[in-house]
Amino acid sequence: MSIYEVMKEKNIILPPAPPKGGLYTQAMPFGEKLVYISGCGSDIKYAEETGIPAQAIKGKLGKEVSIAEGQQCARNAMLNLLAVVDANCGLENVKRFVKILAFVGSDADFYDQPAVANGGSQVLVDLFGEAPSRSAVGMVSLPGNQPVEIEAIVELK
Numbered sequence: 001m002s003i004y005e006v007m008k009e010k011n012i013i014l015p016p017a018p019p020k021g022g023l024y025t026q027a028m029p030f031g032e033k034l035v036y037i038s039g040c041g042s043d044i045k046y047a048e049e050t051g052i053p054a055q056a057i058k059g060k061l062g063k064e065v066s067i068a069e070g071q072q073c074a075r076n077a078m079l080n081l082l083a084v085v086d087a088n089c090g091l092e093n094v095k096r097f098v099k100i101l102a103f104v105g106s107d108a109d110f111y112d113q114p115a116v117a118n119g120g121s122q123v124l125v126d127l128f129g130e131a132p133s134r135s136a137v138g139m140v141s142l143p144g145n146q147p148v149e150i151e152a153i154v155e156l157k
Contacts, residue, residue, distance in 0.1 A: 003091045003127060010126050015044050017087040018080050021143060027088035033156045035089055039103065040080035041146040042073035058145045061138075062110025065147045071119030073148040074102060078120035081150055082127075095157045097124050097132040103149040106138035113138050120150050 007014070018040060020026055028036045044055040057073055059065045065073070078100075085091060102117035104110075117136035125131050132152070142149050 003094070006127055007091075012079070012123070012127065014079055014083045014086060017083040018043075018045070026084050033095070034098070035085075035154045035156060037081055037084055037088075037152040037154060039101075039149040039151040040077050040084060041143060042077040042080070042148045043144065043146055044076045044079065057147055059147060060105045060107045060110070060141075061112070061116055061147055062107035065105075067112055067115055070104065070116035070147050073146070074104075074117055074119030074121075074150065075123055077102075077146075077148045077150040078123040081120075081152055082123070085152075085154060089154065089156060093156050094128070095155045096128055096130065097152055098155050099133045099153040100124075100135075101151050102134065102136040103139045103142055103151075104136060105140075105142040105145070105147045110138060116148065117150075120148070 024038055026038050057069050061070045102120060104113040104116045113136040121131045
């Protein structure tokens with residue numbers, strides 16, 4: 001089954017690839033088959049034709065944002081990241097996700113960043129059948145007060 005058929009079967013709809021938020025490259029190839037994907041935040045802006053409303057949760061985990069909301073934000077960040085991969089490399093060309101790094105906007109006394117990052121990892125398990133290596137770290141702030149940002153290293157076929 002193609003990745004697009006798997007997405008359809010699992011009812012996973014990608015948003016349009018988010019625009020760059022600064023002076024950087026969203027997808028930078030290196031080595032023979034690796035691509036570094038710059039961090040994508042958790043704000044979702046779906047095209048109107050999908051009928052799915054925009055989603056934007058703001059704040060820090062352990063303060064304004066619950067773990068369940070944080071997991072949804074990690075899922076959203078991964079959907080944005082997948083949209084960037086699709087726009088730059090084509091999801092059908094992805095062999096696997098090698099590594100992801102989840103940045104979690106956290107209150108000083110919040111320690112469950114890995115539980116939050118699971119929301120993004122689960123999308124990859126659902127689509128590709130395995131979880132990549134991963135780090136999940138707390139950050140004092142993230143761009144736009146988004147709770148989660150995720151970056152990745154992808155291996156192409």
